[in-house]
Amino acid sequence: MRLLLRKARILDPSQGLDLEGDILIEGGRIAALDREIPPPEGCEVLEARGLWALPGLIDMHVHLREPGEEWKEDIESGTTAAVAGGFTAVACMPNTRPPNDSPEVTRYILSRAREVGRARVWPVACISKGQAGQELAPFGELQEAGAVALSDDGRPVADSGLMRLALEYAASFELPVISHAEDPGLSAGGQVNEGPVAARLGLKGIPAEAEAVAVFREVRLAALTGTPVHIAHVSTALSVEILRRAKEEGLPVTAETAPHYFTLTEEAVLDYNTHAKVNPPLRTETDREAVRQALAEGVIDAVATDHAPHSPLEKEVEFPAAAFGLIGLETAVPLTLNLVREGLISPLRLAELLSTAPARILKISGGTLKPGSPADVTLVDPELTWVVTEEALHSKSKNSPFLGWEMRGRAVLTLVGGEVRWRLR
Ligand SMILES: [Zn+2]
Numbered sequence: 001m002r003l004l005l006r007k008a009r010i011l012d013p014s015q016g017l018d019l020e021g022d023i024l025i026e027g028g029r030i031a032a033l034d035r036e037i038p039p040p041e042g043c044e045v046l047e048a049r050g051l052w053a054l055p056g057l058i059d060m061h062v063h064l065r066e067p068g069e070e071w072k073e074d075i076e077s078g079t080t081a082a083v084a085g086g087f088t089a090v091a092c093m094p095n096t097r098p099p100n101d102s103p104e105v106t107r108y109i110l111s112r113a114r115e116v117g118r119a120r121v122w123p124v125a126c127i128s129k130g131q132a133g134q135e136l137a138p139f140g141e142l143q144e145a146g147a148v149a150l151s152d153d154g155r156p157v158a159d160s161g162l163m164r165l166a167l168e169y170a171a172s173f174e175l176p177v178i179s180h181a182e183d184p185g186l187s188a189g190g191q192v193n194e195g196p197v198a199a200r201l202g203l204k205g206i207p208a209e210a211e212a213v214a215v216f217r218e219v220r221l222a223a224l225t226g227t228p229v230h231i232a233h234v235s236t237a238l239s240v241e242i243l244r245r246a247k248e249e250g251l252p253v254t255a256e257t258a259p260h261y262f263t264l265t266e267e268a269v270l271d272y273n274t275h276a277k278v279n280p281p282l283r284t285e286t287d288r289e290a291v292r293q294a295l296a297e298g299v300i301d302a303v304a305t306d307h308a309p310h311s312p313l314e315k316e317v318e319f320p321a322a323a324f325g326l327i328g329l330e331t332a333v334p335l336t337l338n339l340v341r342e343g344l345i346s347p348l349r350l351a352e353l354l355s356t357a358p359a360r361i362l363k364i365s366g367g368t369l370k371p372g373s374p375a376d377v378t379l380v381d382p383e384l385t386w387v388v389t390e391e392a393l394h395s396k397s398k399n400s401p402f403l404g405w406e407m408r409g410r411a412v413l414t415l416v417g418g419e420v421r422w423r424l425r
Helices: 075-084 103-116 139-145 160-173 196-201 208-225 237-248 259-263 285-297 332-341 347-362
Strands: 002-012 017-026 029-034 044-047 052-055 057-062 087-092 120-125 149-151 177-179 229-231 253-257 377-387 406-416 419-423
Touching: 002 029, 002 347, 002 377, 052 347, 057 075, 057 332, 057 347, 075 087, 075 103, 075 406, 075 419, 087 377, 087 406, 103 120, 103 139, 120 139, 139 160, 160 177, 160 208, 177 208, 208 229, 208 237, 208 253, 237 253, 237 285, 253 285, 253 347, 259 285, 259 332, 285 332, 285 347, 332 347, 332 377, 332 406
Parallel strands: 002 044, 002 052, 057 087, 087 120, 120 149, 149 177, 177 229, 229 253
Antiparallel strands: 002 017, 017 029, 052 377, 377 406, 406 419
């Protein structure tokens, strides 16, 4: 199939490109990219004036829930939500049932992803067996089966000695390590951010220090071992300051945050809305502002959704009993576009945060529109307005704190390897 995207605003950080032009796709690859490409014979032409053409978006932090919790999400519904949200690839966290700590689970995920044929799926395998924090998972076998990174996400690696060992061992496989940075002693029993809101609701709080202490530990372990560490879902101003210092020191540390941390504050839980119960918790306005600045300045490298589907069984219960987590694949694009509209980041930086940086951190293909690379392309209409409703979402679960919000901006076409995997209407 040949396809010509005509007169799109092409945004490709990997080539420093922000220009109006044409993209020719042929044989599943980007064949050419230029200000004007005459349509070859028999080529489908798509007028893309007013649309942004981005290297396929990559969500480096999702929970697809398969195997084991398919009532919340499965690989088919999760990757359908991904392409509908503009993501051509996702990295899925290992806290499934069983956890992805064996080559069998890794291979199962990859084969299901191939069968359903939506977004690319890059499995993240466990750091510790059973995510129990006792002994390391078999990194080499997991990598051979197709795992691209390691994390115990969902829970922290509490033992600093084990984390050090994990970094040293991961280095020999060049596997990126992703840290769910949380000091479990400080967060234990917590429901929401510690402070006046928690007090008002009569709920136990999770202090910002529960994250910051763990971020500092990872930074020092990166220094000690010389091995890169990636910090997941940064939510506090304290963590941002630690990361800023680490980067000034030249340490191999990268970080992501999620749209809910730069959009919402702890006030979203004031009405006991369990859809806003998430770990780490939504924080204060000061934290939100620090995270936004960090995205603009490069202290935080990437935007990931931490898409965490839960059914009404886990969410329509009293607040303390509700599960942590919210879905994000289908709202990330408009929420990140808000940062552009507010003058905080450029459109090119948006493409960096949502595509090029995740590819670089995970050392996976993608994040580029260079001729010759697989045609993973996301076309975004930055002006299209729509309302987040349960019906509009493709995820099996509807636990979004943004239900009822009017969004501006949406993926209208998602190409994976040159194939149309999502087209709006
Ligand atoms: Zn996590």
